[in-house]
Amino acid sequence: MDLHSLLGRHEPDLMASRWDEGRFVTSCTICGRPMVKPPGGGWLLARPRR
Structure with a gap:
């Protein structure tokens, strides 16, 4: 894992x-x-869909 991700x-x-x-x-x-970015929230990394 790179520093950016950490x-x-x-x-x-x-x-x-x-x-x-x-x-x-x-x-x-x-x-x-x-x-x-869910409604009313901030930007997040997406979780993998199952």
Whole structure:
């Protein structure tokens, strides 16, 4: 795991965000990992869907 992931300093790509199933989704501009923003919340890393 890299230092970026350990510190949790992910930056959402706001220009690529889109609405999907009741939340905004995008990816981190630094590492490319998927991010979500639930209604009324802040940007978080997405959990893998099962």
